[in-house]
Amino acid sequence: MSFKPFALATLVTSIGSSAVFAGEVYNEFPVTVAGYQGSATSSVSYSGQAARHVIHNSLKKTISKGQGKQDADQAAKLALYFEAKDADRAILDPVSKEGFAIKQTTVGEISKGKNLSSKAYKGAVTAWPGNMTGQEVLEDMIAKAAKVKGGFDPVNGYDYTQLISKFTMGAVFYNQAVDGYLDEKLNNSKKTNDKAYKEGAAYSAKEHYWDEAFGYFGAPAHALTLDAKSLYGIAKKDPKYFSAADYNKDGVVDLKTEMVYAHAYYAAGSDKSGKTNYLNNIVSAFYDGRALIHDAQGTKLDQAQMAKLNDYVNTIRVNWQQVIAEAAFKYAGSVYKDLDKLSVIQEANGDVTKAYRAYAKHWGELKGFAMALQVGGEDLGETAVKLNRLTGFSPVLLGDTQVIARNVKGEFVQSSSISMEEYKLHMMKIQLLLAERFNLKARSNDVLAGMDELAAKLSSSTSIEND
Amino acid sequence: MEVFWNEYWQTLFGGLISPQKRVSLAYLVSAFIIAILCLTLFSKLSIKNALRHVFQAKVWLSATAFADYKTLVINAFVLKLISPFLLAKMLVAIWLFEQWHWLMPDKLEANIWPTWLVVLCFTIFQFVLDDFCRFYLHRLMHKWQFLWAFHQVHHSATELNPFTVFRTHPVESVLFSLRSTLSQGFSIALFFYLFPNQVDIYMVLGVNVVIFAFNLLGANLRHSNVMLCYPHWLEKVLISPAQHQIHHSVAREHWDKNFGVVLACWDKWFKSLHHSDPTQTLKFGLGSNTGKNHNSLLALYLLPFLQSARFLCIEPCQLVVKKLKVVLEKRRV
Numbered sequence: 001m002s003f004k005p006f007a008l009a010t011l012v013t014s015i016g017s018s019a020v021f022a023g024e025v026y027n028e029f030p031v032t033v034a035g036y037q038g039s040a041t042s043s044v045s046y047s048g049q050a051a052r053h054v055i056h057n058s059l060k061k062t063i064s065k066g067q068g069k070q071d072a073d074q075a076a077k078l079a080l081y082f083e084a085k086d087a088d089r090a091i092l093d094p095v096s097k098e099g100f101a102i103k104q105t106t107v108g109e110i111s112k113g114k115n116l117s118s119k120a121y122k123g124a125v126t127a128w129p130g131n132m133t134g135q136e137v138l139e140d141m142i143a144k145a146a147k148v149k150g151g152f153d154p155v156n157g158y159d160y161t162q163l164i165s166k167f168t169m170g171a172v173f174y175n176q177a178v179d180g181y182l183d184e185k186l187n188n189s190k191k192t193n194d195k196a197y198k199e200g201a202a203y204s205a206k207e208h209y210w211d212e213a214f215g216y217f218g219a220p221a222h223a224l225t226l227d228a229k230s231l232y233g234i235a236k237k238d239p240k241y242f243s244a245a246d247y248n249k250d251g252v253v254d255l256k257t258e259m260v261y262a263h264a265y266y267a268a269g270s271d272k273s274g275k276t277n278y279l280n281n282i283v284s285a286f287y288d289g290r291a292l293i294h295d296a297q298g299t300k301l302d303q304a305q306m307a308k309l310n311d312y313v314n315t316i317r318v319n320w321q322q323v324i325a326e327a328a329f330k331y332a333g334s335v336y337k338d339l340d341k342l343s344v345i346q347e348a349n350g351d352v353t354k355a356y357r358a359y360a361k362h363w364g365e366l367k368g369f370a371m372a373l374q375v376g377g378e379d380l381g382e383t384a385v386k387l388n389r390l391t392g393f394s395p396v397l398l399g400d401t402q403v404i405a406r407n408v409k410g411e412f413v414q415s416s417s418i419s420m421e422e423y424k425l426h427m428m429k430i431q432l433l434l435a436e437r438f439n440l441k442a443r444s445n446d447v448l449a450g451m452d453e454l455a456a457k458l459s460s461s462t463s464i465e466n467d
Numbered sequence: 468m469e470v471f472w473n474e475y476w477q478t479l480f481g482g483l484i485s486p487q488k489r490v491s492l493a494y495l496v497s498a499f500i501i502a503i504l505c506l507t508l509f510s511k512l513s514i515k516n517a518l519r520h521v522f523q524a525k526v527w528l529s530a531t532a533f534a535d536y537k538t539l540v541i542n543a544f545v546l547k548l549i550s551p552f553l554l555a556k557m558l559v560a561i562w563l564f565e566q567w568h569w570l571m572p573d574k575l576e577a578n579i580w581p582t583w584l585v586v587l588c589f590t591i592f593q594f595v596l597d598d599f600c601r602f603y604l605h606r607l608m609h610k611w612q613f614l615w616a617f618h619q620v621h622h623s624a625t626e627l628n629p630f631t632v633f634r635t636h637p638v639e640s641v642l643f644s645l646r647s648t649l650s651q652g653f654s655i656a657l658f659f660y661l662f663p664n665q666v667d668i669y670m671v672l673g674v675n676v677v678i679f680a681f682n683l684l685g686a687n688l689r690h691s692n693v694m695l696c697y698p699h700w701l702e703k704v705l706i707s708p709a710q711h712q713i714h715h716s717v718a719r720e721h722w723d724k725n726f727g728v729v730l731a732c733w734d735k736w737f738k739s740l741h742h743s744d745p746t747q748t749l750k751f752g753l754g755s756n757t758g759k760n761h762n763s764l765l766a767l768y769l770l771p772f773l774q775s776a777r778f779l780c781i782e783p784c785q786l787v788v789k790k791l792k793v794v795l796e797k798r799r800v
Binding site: 454457467 | 488489490556557560561564565568569572593601605621631632633634635639643651652655659663664666667668670673675728
């Protein structure tokens with residue numbers, strides 16, 4: 001290519017990109033890789049991550065529908081959404097419903113050859129008994145979930161639907177994005193921006209790594225055009241928000257680019273309170289970072305550009321961590337309230353079945369997110385130790401026992417533990433720990449809600465006045 | 468450093484506009500109006516003479532008044548320095564909140580009381596507890612020689628004006644801080660435990676409604692030369708400005724009387740209530756026999772440490788010697 005046509009192509013691309021930037025829609029960054037011969041107009045590609053999101057949702061659905069020991073095929077059904085890579089796997093969630101039509105019905109329509117297990121965290125997980133890696137923890141949980149009805153193990157107080165879902169969000173999505181793509185991979189000096197990621201690809205390695213991290217967050221490409229309430233409504237498949245989801249107005253929601261998943265859903269949930277802006281902070285940083293790579297126009301990123309890009313990474317990392325911590329905080333508050341309810345019912349010799357089920361569900365969500373927090377590549381040190389001690393390996397069960405270990409057969413071992421009243425205090429301490437360590441603002445279900453505001457309302461303790 | 472100085476100036480002058488502070492302009496104006504009304508209606512002074520009485524030079528421009536102003540400026544600085552090391556009320560509240568789980572495991576069912584009732588109860592409870600704690604600490608500062616060494620700085624004022632409220636030794640300020648922290652932490656923790664998500668306080672312009680009324684209705688006259696007496700039946704309920712002036716009186720019969728701030732019931736129960744007498748003329752200070760300059764920085768800040776050390780170390784030793792002598796005497800007998 002002679003200089004003039006190349007310069008002209010660059011100019012046209014820049015004009016095109018300016019138009020795209022105005023809308024701040026993530027998936028429309030034009031191709032900048034030099035010598036690209038293909039027909040793609042966008043260099044953005046993260047369909048593999050979208051596929052993993054629907055696999056995760058479908059896995060969750062499968063666990064909750066399990067019939068326990070009567071269903072001999074349950075293990076195979078779960079394996080389909082964890083280890084298998086079949087293209088014709090049906091999407092169990094999200095599926096079309098009245099007023100909210102979904103474009104794809106099989107995983108293969110989004111991306112082929114994708115699973116969760118190969119991407120699960122391979123480091124040690126100390127928050128779960130058994131000295132296992134993140135991948136092994138998930139495999140073990142799935143194996144056990146297959147044996148219990150609805151994924152609920154009342155003996156140990158485990159709601160596997162929640163445990164597996166939330167820990168997958170950490171061990172796969174969060175870990176892959178923050179500890180992988182935005183860390184070692186992005187900063188790999190051999191993976192430069194001046195050549196295609198692979199033969200014939202419309203994107204460079206830097207572009208692709210950045211996009212894959214964005215895909216794992218779970219926000220739709222047009223997230224910056226929507227408010228938190230709409231994003232939350234889309235994740236819930238609320239028909240009221242169908243038009244907000246259907247950005248290209250083709251009458252269906254494209255699961256590749258128009259759906260809200262996993263962490264983006266929780267970020268939107270927190271932002272709905274009006275106290276936080278996590279989703280916007282994260283997606284804006286992703287967008288700005290992607291624009292920075294695009295602006296390099298297929299040339300290597302210099303030191304200053306990499307430093308700026310890593311600033312965006314830091315914003316993403318901090319806010320994403322806060323999103324997970326906010327979720328753990330919220331469920332610690334739910335567990336506290338559940339323990340209150342259980343205490344009242346027990347006092348009245350009532351039936352605790354329903355309250356116990358809710359307690360296990362919320363504990364599973366708390367534990368899953370607490371575990372997720374610890375697989376983002378950052379050593380949380382004392383915070384992790386305290387968090388794990390306070391949460392324990394299981395909820396405190398009705399006889400004041402708790403899981404303390406996993407024996408050689410892989411069965412959980414229980415021992416007498418603290419009382420439920422004391423465990424309630426653990427929940428309060430978890431909230432205090434998370435709020436302080438991660439500087440949380442939304443603090444949903446805060447056990448001490450309003451206490452600091454009230455303390456501030458009362459006259460200052462430090463006064464120079466006499467009586 | 469800039470933040471420190473900004474906060475310092477805020478502490479020093481912010482009080483003039485903050486409704487949380489007794490010397491805010493609004494309360495000073497209301498006290499002034501009440502003083503003029505009191506002097507013209509009850510003391511039968513002309514407005515001119517009433518104004519002359521209120522703005523007497525010896526009240527506002529004497530050495531004792533300047534000592535009040537000095538302590539205001541210095542204490543704001545000292546408190547700013549030590550405030551990061553003082554106990555935080557949230558820390559106390561959270562710790563006590565935790566303790567309530569053990570002390571009262573079978574608490575009430577949530578939302579059993581209407582929110583307005585919870586807020587009303589909290590507003591009253593917090594005020595009453597705080598008022599009692601103020602009374603009791605004040606009483607201790609008079610009864611314990613060690614504490615009196617510091618509290619006498621406040622009583623060394625020979626003329627009272629609203630700024631005498633700032634004539635306080637920093638050690639006493641630390642005790643006030645501890646008192647407020649504990650009382651507020653206690654009430655917050657208790658109500659948050661019993662009525663989660665319902666607790667709030669009725670306020671006017673950011674102040675507890677009762678304290679607002681107290682300040683607006685002439686609290687500044689407590690430290691003034693205007694003797695506003697209440698009828699005796701009311702003085703059994705609320706401490707009048709004149710009753711607090713009696714508390715500052717050098718007369719022997721007025722010593723250790725009227726420790727209360729707003730409520731008089733504490734003094735009644737602890738037998739320290741003394742009614743005011745509109746015909747009486749009071750002399751303020753520590754008495755004429757001390758013969759010291761109580762307005763110097765040395766007297767205001769350093770001497771209390773020496774005196775408290777005396778009470779803390781020398782006198783206990785003397786007491787032990789005295790006791791030993793008694794024991795030995797008994798054995799001999």
